[in-house]
Amino acid sequence: MRVIVVGGGLAGLTAALRAAQLGARVTVLEKGDRLGGSFLYSSGYVWSYKDLKTFRREARGGDPVLQRLVLNGLEDSLNWLESLGVPILARETGNPLTFGARLHPKRTIETIANRFLDSGGRIVRDAAFEGLVEGRPESGIKEVRATVSGDRRTESADAVILASGGFAANAELVRRHIIQGPGRMRLRAHPWSTGDGFLAALAAGALASAGLDEFYGRNLPAPPAGFSPHQFVEVSQLYGRYAVAVNRNGERYADEAADWSETALTQATARQPGLRAWYVLDAVGLRRRVRERTVQEMVETARLAGGTVLRADSLKELAGTLEQRGIPGTNVLRALSEYNAAVVGGRVESLSPPRSEPATPIEVSPFVAVEVAPAITHTIGGLAVDERCQVLRRMDGGPIPGLYAAGVEAGGVSVGGYTSGLASALVFGKVAAEAAVRCSQASVERLGLRRER
Numbered sequence: 001m002r003v004i005v006v007g008g009g010l011a012g013l014t015a016a017l018r019a020a021q022l023g024a025r026v027t028v029l030e031k032g033d034r035l036g037g038s039f040l041y042s043s044g045y046v047w048s049y050k051d052l053k054t055f056r057r058e059a060r061g062g063d064p065v066l067q068r069l070v071l072n073g074l075e076d077s078l079n080w081l082e083s084l085g086v087p088i089l090a091r092e093t094g095n096p097l098t099f100g101a102r103l104h105p106k107r108t109i110e111t112i113a114n115r116f117l118d119s120g121g122r123i124v125r126d127a128a129f130e131g132l133v134e135g136r137p138e139s140g141i142k143e144v145r146a147t148v149s150g151d152r153r154t155e156s157a158d159a160v161i162l163a164s165g166g167f168a169a170n171a172e173l174v175r176r177h178i179i180q181g182p183g184r185m186r187l188r189a190h191p192w193s194t195g196d197g198f199l200a201a202l203a204a205g206a207l208a209s210a211g212l213d214e215f216y217g218r219n220l221p222a223p224p225a226g227f228s229p230h231q232f233v234e235v236s237q238l239y240g241r242y243a244v245a246v247n248r249n250g251e252r253y254a255d256e257a258a259d260w261s262e263t264a265l266t267q268a269t270a271r272q273p274g275l276r277a278w279y280v281l282d283a284v285g286l287r288r289r290v291r292e293r294t295v296q297e298m299v300e301t302a303r304l305a306g307g308t309v310l311r312a313d314s315l316k317e318l319a320g321t322l323e324q325r326g327i328p329g330t331n332v333l334r335a336l337s338e339y340n341a342a343v344v345g346g347r348v349e350s351l352s353p354p355r356s357e358p359a360t361p362i363e364v365s366p367f368v369a370v371e372v373a374p375a376i377t378h379t380i381g382g383l384a385v386d387e388r389c390q391v392l393r394r395m396d397g398g399p400i401p402g403l404y405a406a407g408v409e410a411g412g413v414s415v416g417g418y419t420s421g422l423a424s425a426l427v428f429g430k431v432a433a434e435a436a437v438r439c440s441q442a443s444v445e446r447l448g449l450r451r452e453r
């Protein structure tokens with residue numbers, strides 16, 4: 001059987017190698033000039049929440065079927081990677097809510113790609129998938145349209161696995177679904193995931209998952225800060241929980257500590273005027289630690305990247321400096337004094353918007369304000385899939401024969417929170433390949449039996 005995999009990130013390469021191991025002839029189409037997708041910029045933590053209850057609590061809008069798939073499939077998938085010779089750097093995540101492992105992104109991609117090529121697989125770079133040509137519905141045979149090094153081509157396959165990483169790099173789709181207003185969000189990922197797989201599947205009648213208005217990303221130092229993709233992790237400003245976040249109107253706009261990954265805060269920032277915010281901190285906040293760094297060190301990375309970091313000896317002075325930059329200082333002072341009074345009075349949940357713990361007063365000099373802007377790593381909504389990663393039909397919710405999605409392309413796992421994108425890539429890539437090969441073998445046998453009769 002022939003399988004075409006769209007995308008050479010972790011999801012696509014995992015699917016490709018697994019399908020090849022099961023005897024399929026597999027071609028990977030990769031739009032970019034390199035393999036590995038966003039994985040190469042990540043710190044390589046592949047994880048799942050420890051149990052379904054925690055999974056449901058941390059991403060309550062997500063599809064429980066897919067969450068269970070990640071939870072139950074991760075350990076086996078990691079063992080499979082290890083059996084291929086992929087080095088596992090650590091079998092822990094440093095987060096008590098989760099289990100998983102740390103991988104070396106470059107070595108993992110090289111090992112999977114080499115194993116795939118050794119098993120006779122084909123990888124075509126500079127090959128941009130453009131659309132699906134519907135085949136015979138009963139057998140699910142598909143044709144795929146792509147532009148390869150500038151030439152338009154059509155290739156046929158028994159199954160197509162879409163792993164092209166969602167639509168984070170499509171500014172128009174991000175504006176329409178996520179920002180829901182004017183503005184443009186910075187990309188915290190590679191530039192090739194412009195929604196080609198997602199749009200092609202929708203055009204072929206696919207159903208979109210929940211969560212199209214959500215994304216996983218981070219607040220980064222706002223322009224004029226500049227940095228390379230390999231600094232995406234380093235420059236992330238992951239300390240909203242120790243700050244008070246105000247928008248360009250000088251108003252608090254979200255619960256800064258709503259979740260451990262600060263996904264809700266980042267998403268809320270994407271809907272503020274100009275897609276900008278200021279994190280206001282005091283000396284106590286600057287001394288806090290988030291993972292292996294202090295807040296002060298994260299602020300320093302923002303400053304070194306050319307970001308705007310204001311310092312003052314009093315809150316009044318800080319508000320005055322913000323006022324000079326167009327942020328109403330009286331509003332900032334009001335937001336901070338309401339916040340401080342609520343913390344001292346033990347009633348932070350009655351603030352509007354409410355504040356979760358940790359909540360400590362902003363009162364010890366020196367004070368700092370860091371300008372941040374949200375950046376999108378990947379989309380959370382995508383194609384609706386079942387437990388075999390088969391893409392579902394809009395018309396009746398049944399599977400579209402021969403069409404699968406994995407990784408970011410398979411939407412709806414993290415709705416309402418954040419879960420590991422690398423785990424969805426690894427587990428769904430493997431599941432999609434196994435389902436594609438087995439389903440195609442079953443349909444060949446069925447057709448063969450019919451012919452014999």
Ligand SMILES: Cc1cc2nc3c(=O)[nH]c(=O)nc-3n(C[C@H](O)[C@H](O)[C@H](O)COP(=O)(O)OP(=O)(O)OC[C@H]3O[C@@H](n4cnc5c(N)ncnc54)[C@H](O)[C@@H]3O)c2cc1C
Nearest residue numbers: 007009011031037038042129165192196407408420421422
């Ligand atoms: C800075 C950073 C840190 C991160 N840290 C973590 C972490 O610690 N843990 C975690 O779980 N996740 C993390 N992530 C997220 C994780 O990297 C992604 O969720 C994961 O790599 C997604 O894999 P994917 O294969 O689904 O998509 P991608 O990696 O986006 O790969 C999609 C591939 O498809 C290709 N493509 C796109 N369109 C086409 C087309 N038309 N035709 C052919 N090919 C196409 C792209 O070029 C790309 O190679 C991080 C991401 C970043 C950027």
